[in-house]
Amino acid sequence: PCHSTERVYFRQRLGAEGVDRIFQMSVGLHGNSALEEAVQVDMTVHEKNITYPTNSKLAIKIINRPNKIAKAHDVTRRRTFVKEVKSLRLAIRHFRHVTKRAKAKRTLKRLRIIAGILLRKLRRALPQYGLFERYQRDFLLYERIVAQQPKDTNKIYSLHEPQVYCVAKAKDHKQ
Numbered sequence: 001p002c003h004s005t006e007r008v009y010f011r012q013r014l015g016a017e018g019v020d021r022i023f024q025m026s027v028g029l030h031g032n033s034a035l036e037e038a039v040q041v042d043m044t045v046h047e048k049n050i051t052y053p054t055n056s057k058l059a060i061k062i063i064n065r066p067n068k069i070a071k072a073h074d075v076t077r078r079r080t081f082v083k084e085v086k087s088l089r090l091a092i093r094h095f096r097h098v099t100k101r102a103k104a105k106r107t108l109k110r111l112r113i114i115a116g117i118l119l120r121k122l123r124r125a126l127p128q129y130g131l132f133e134r135y136q137r138d139f140l141l142y143e144r145i146v147a148q149q150p151k152d153t154n155k156i157y158s159l160h161e162p163q164v165y166c167v168a169k170a171k172d173h174k175q
Contacts, residue, residue: 050158056092059111060085061159062142066118069135075125081114088114115146 011019051057067080088107095104119142126132145156156162 048158048161048164050161050164052157056089056108056111058145058157058159059108059115060089062115062145063111063118065138065142065159066122069131070122070125073129073131075122075129077121077125081118085111085114112146115142119143119146 014022063081063085067077067082069075070077070080088111091107092104092111095101095107119139123132123139126135141156141159141162145159148155154165157164157166
């Protein structure tokens with residue numbers, strides 16, 4: 001038994017050629033005796049680093065992306081909504097109680113509105129800088145996430161892995 005990172009570091013020290021060489025040696029040692037009729041495969045589904053599809057964390061990430069793009073390319077903006085998003089994040093966090101659920105719902109709606117505003121403004125500004133084609137796929141993904149509802153099918157669960165989907169029925173929190 002060893003820590004999982006030790007194997008990773010070992011493979012990195014060996015490099016691709018070293019791993020290939022070890023594989024060739026193991027095939028050479030076992031030859032045809034390694035061929036089996038049945039193969040055991042571990043079909044365990046590992047949880048991904050993703051969030052519930054309609055929650056505030058995903059909306060806040062989408063709000064931060066246009067701000068980061070605009071800052072990186074010196075695109076002038078009238079407003080970034082940073083302070084408002086900070087207060088809304090606190091509101092979402094502290095109003096999960098049953099009696100405050102309506103306020104949390106309004107807050108999530110406001111976060112989505114802000115995300116839509118920032119995406120539209122940056123989409124209008126980017127062609128002037130010749131950057132629209134570069135970020136077009138990202139913008140389509142962001143707009144799809146902002147528009148998705150809890151009952152939608154084929155929801156996007158994360159920005160860094162948009163192809164991830166929910167395996168079990170009604171278990172969005174366990175992807």
